[in-house]
Amino acid sequence: MNGTIAQLVSLATYGNAYLKHQISSDELNLYCSTFIYCKKIEFVNIEKGTGGLPDKESTIANNPGEWYRYLQTEGCTSLKLYYEHSADQSMFSDHKTSGFVGGGGVWLIESAHKKGYFKYWFAKWEVTDTKAPDNRIWSITYYAVLTADKSRIKQSPPLAVVKKELSNTLKTALDFSLNNDTGGFSTAFENAISNIDSPNPKVEYYKDLIPPDGFSLEQQQLLFSAASSWVFGGMGSWNDLGFGDEQTQAEYNDISKTLYDDIIAAIVTAINAN
Incomplete structure (x- = not known):
């Protein structure tokens, strides 16, 4: 994140x-x-x-x-x-x-x-x-x-639905990462997948991201999974990857867009559920 x-x-x-x-x-x-x-x-x-x-x-x-x-x-x-x-x-x-x-x-x-x-x-x-x-x-x-005079925020899907969508996308991203030898990004996806069902989800950075109380385990799983799967950025990030094969590049582009959207949805849903 x-x-x-x-x-x-x-x-x-x-x-x-x-x-x-x-x-x-x-x-x-x-x-x-x-x-x-x-x-x-x-x-x-x-x-x-x-x-x-x-x-x-x-x-x-x-x-x-x-x-x-x-x-x-x-x-x-x-x-x-x-x-x-x-x-x-x-x-x-x-x-x-x-x-x-x-x-x-x-x-x-x-x-x-x-x-x-x-x-x-x-x-x-x-x-x-x-x-x-x-x-x-x-x-x-x-x-x-x-x-x-009206909220602009749309009602989010249930936490379980958003968790399943993020989990499926993370598994797809991990498979792609492993198959194309993208290095440490595979570890990020593995950590995120572990968080999404962990009885004790955690993040490496921003350990005081949210108050210690007031969030359900499901909210924490979703939020911390999203946070630990954030691979986007500038030079050296997931965005900096490129592939010579057009089909592989197209697959990477599709996965990246879906992953970004699912991470954003996870963050918003986990926070607004309170």
Whole structure:
């Protein structure tokens, strides 16, 4: 799982735990693994200008804890993940651009509010300190880019259905990987397949990805399987592979697209099931 998605997952899951009074508002902070390279994070509300006036931006929080407390005062009842494919994939499909900040499709956090409206928060990542000694080079701003009176999130299939689809795709990817000697990617798929039915699923990175309580075993299996099967990125990643045989290349392209879509569906379904 890449860092941008991992951070969205943490913000949503820790936020829900806070709104349910399971944790304090400050339990998720810049020392958590999904913020390890972040120097600054802020949350900005945007009010649409009227009468020809420009939109007005106002910073409402300078860390996740402040944002959670703000959401609570606004009557927020839950946070969910929203994903949609990029509108134009004529040049490169989303799995090919997922290794770049801002690529891979559109991710939003939906905040649902008691007064019957929904806000959607979009992350903008910027490198602001290339020489940071602690490698905290990123500053992230989450903008409330949209307010709606209906949720944009469609009801997900049952967890068991999504698990089966991901499991089948992972087995197909593993067979392809082994048959075409793609090296360490086979290990990633093996670990993901192991996680999906494990009584103790786990991930190598982002060990504090979600709060320790509040998730069923099936949710953890699905989420951690998706996280450990993330092979997409830039140079040296699964996306960097190429095959001289047209049939093999076509098979690789089909598997890659399906795998990406099934991983995304697994992440969204596992988080939004709460």
